[in-house]
């Protein structure tokens with residue numbers, strides 16, 4: 750709550766704190782999750798390829814959508830793994846397995862989507878280099 754009684758002041762502080770926590774979450778995901786680091790490298794590669802092949806504006810939008818889909822599903826997956834581990838205390842449980850496998854399935858779907866987008870955009874451009 751605002752100490753000076755101004756509701757706007759409280760809102761601003763709340764917003765910046767929420768933003769700070771979200772950024773801390775991203776840094777934690779990057780530091781602790783190997784897959785997030787791997788996908789960050791993949792994002793850099795996509796950026797270099799997009800720049801090299803001079804992809805169009807709409808192609809950039811598809812690539813950005815694919816990148817955000819993969820990274821956000823990966824971070825959701827990690828968050829869920831943490832919650833499941835917290836709940837089970839490390840004990841094996843069929844519900845824990847179900848939840849983790851489903852979250853992994855969501856990441857797989859996003860990765861397949863990204864592969865399709867990359868193939869549709871880059872394959873014809875790569876072929877042009879050889880023919």
Ligand SMILES: Nc1ncnc2c1ncn2[C@@H]1O[C@H](COP(=O)(O)OP(=O)(O)OP(=O)(O)O)[C@@H](O)[C@H]1O
Pocket residue numbers: 782783784830837839840841842843845846849850853
């Ligand atoms: N508490 C549990 N009870 C039953 N099965 C589990 C449990 N924890 C994990 N598993 C099984 O092991 C698999 C791997 O779980 P884990 O937590 O190691 O995730 P991961 O996919 O290896 O992720 P990361 O590589 O990011 O750690 C899960 O998909 C699930 O099938």
